[in-house]
Amino acid sequence: MNLDNQTCVVTGSSRGIGRGIAKDLGRNGANVVVNYRSSEAEARAVVESIREEGGEAIAAQADVAKPDEVQAMREKVVDEYGPADVLVNNAGITIDKKFENMTREDWDTVIDVNLGGVFNCTDAFYDDIKEAEHGRLINISSVVGQQGNIGQANYATTKSGLFGFTRTLALELAHTGATANCVAPGFVETDMLEEVPERVQEKILREIPLDRFATVEDIAGIVRFVASEESSYMTGQVLGVNGGMEW
Numbered sequence: 001m002n003l004d005n006q007t008c009v010v011t012g013s014s015r016g017i018g019r020g021i022a023k024d025l026g027r028n029g030a031n032v033v034v035n036y037r038s039s040e041a042e043a044r045a046v047v048e049s050i051r052e053e054g055g056e057a058i059a060a061q062a063d064v065a066k067p068d069e070v071q072a073m074r075e076k077v078v079d080e081y082g083p084a085d086v087l088v089n090n091a092g093i094t095i096d097k098k099f100e101n102m103t104r105e106d107w108d109t110v111i112d113v114n115l116g117g118v119f120n121c122t123d124a125f126y127d128d129i130k131e132a133e134h135g136r137l138i139n140i141s142s143v144v145g146q147q148g149n150i151g152q153a154n155y156a157t158t159k160s161g162l163f164g165f166t167r168t169l170a171l172e173l174a175h176t177g178a179t180a181n182c183v184a185p186g187f188v189e190t191d192m193l194e195e196v197p198e199r200v201q202e203k204i205l206r207e208i209p210l211d212r213f214a215t216v217e218d219i220a221g222i223v224r225f226v227a228s229e230e231s232s233y234m235t236g237q238v239l240g241v242n243g244g245m246e247w
């Protein structure tokens with residue numbers, strides 16, 4: 001699963017799952033674009049660590065919810081590495097509240113980043129992916145998009161929305177040979193999981209047959225496979241990486 005000279009843009013890769021994906025792709029030969037919104041120091045540290053391991057990476061600031069910033073990021077990528085081959089739509093946020101307490105602003109903010117951001121980034125890199133030899137659109141969803149979750153109506157909606165988006169893009173891209181797939185992680189040890197109260201974390205853990213939360217490396221290895229040439233005949237799929245959770 002060699003990604004030599006493949007330019008891979010990973011949104012939200014200054015921390016968490018995105019950071020794990022960026023480092024893994026960098027270790028396997030890709031030119032990695034480490035996108036972030038505000039965590040500049042963390043993004044630079046990811047770039048540094050990829051370079052220390054002999055890989056190639058740049059940091060690129062852009063709030064994925066802002067089309068002009070995403071477009072500027074694409075220009076930076078093209079100047080540095082040429083058109084992108086792989087886009088990993090990973091950036092995501094939560095604002096957790098039961099629906100009865102959720103405001104329209106809570107709803108819109110999560111939709112703007114988790115779905116609006118996917119639109120903006122896919123729009124900016126669409127022609128690149130279409131024209132790449134092994135173009136890949138990879139959307140990071142969640143088991144929460146499959147099961148729903150108390151306190152996450154806004155978030156779950158964005159994560160299930162990615163299933164229809166991915167399936168449609170897979171059909172629309174198919175004639176070009178490029179693929180579109182979703183990776184749907186279960187619960188992963190990141191800052192996002194740390195925001196979940198401990199008693200809820202314990203309850204979740206009881207529902208995971210493999211009896212542990214995922215590490216970012218568990219997710220990154222699957223994303224690397226989807227990004228690679230080896231996955232060329234797989235498109236429109238949802239890969240559940242959730243320790244055996246039912247949905």
Ligand code: NAP
Pocket residue numbers: 011012013014015016017018035036037038039040062063064065089090091092093113117140141142143184185186187188189190191192193
């Ligand atoms: P995280 O630790 O909170 O990290 C989020 C990353 O996204 C950060 O790098 C952050 O950068 C970036 N980001 C947030 N808003 C952004 C924006 N508007 N524009 C650009 N970048 C932005 O989250 P995570 O747990 O790694 O989650 C990553 C993805 O995996 C999300 O899509 C999430 O829904 C999904 N997921 C997570 C879990 C889990 O259990 N953790 C499970 C299933 C799916 P800044 O710090 O610069 O803002």
